[in-house]
Amino acid sequence: MLRDFVVDSVLVPQGDFQTDVVLEAYYEPIGGKMRVLNALLLRRLMARRALRTIEGVKRLAEAT
Numbered sequence: 743m744l745r746d747f748v749v750d751s752v753l754v755p756q757g758d759f760q761t762d763v764v765l766e767a768y769y770e771p772i773g774g775k776m777r778v779l780n781a782l783l784l785r786r787l788m789a790r791r792a793l794r795t796i797e798g799v800k801r802l803a804e805a806t
Contacts, residue, residue, distance in 0.1 A: 752764040
């Protein structure tokens with residue numbers, strides 16, 4: 743499936759009341775089938791999941 747899956751998250755202050763959140767995912771697809779799926783589908787699915795995660799964190803942060 744996927745080897746060496748790592749997600750880095752970085753908070754970058756942008757002034758007193760704003761912070762940028764950067765999520766970077768690194769992985770290596772194993773096998774030809776997974777490489778094709780990665781190119782056609784997985785990258786977009788991972789990006790959507792990361793966006794939903796960031797939106798959820800934002801809602802939590804703004805609720806407090």
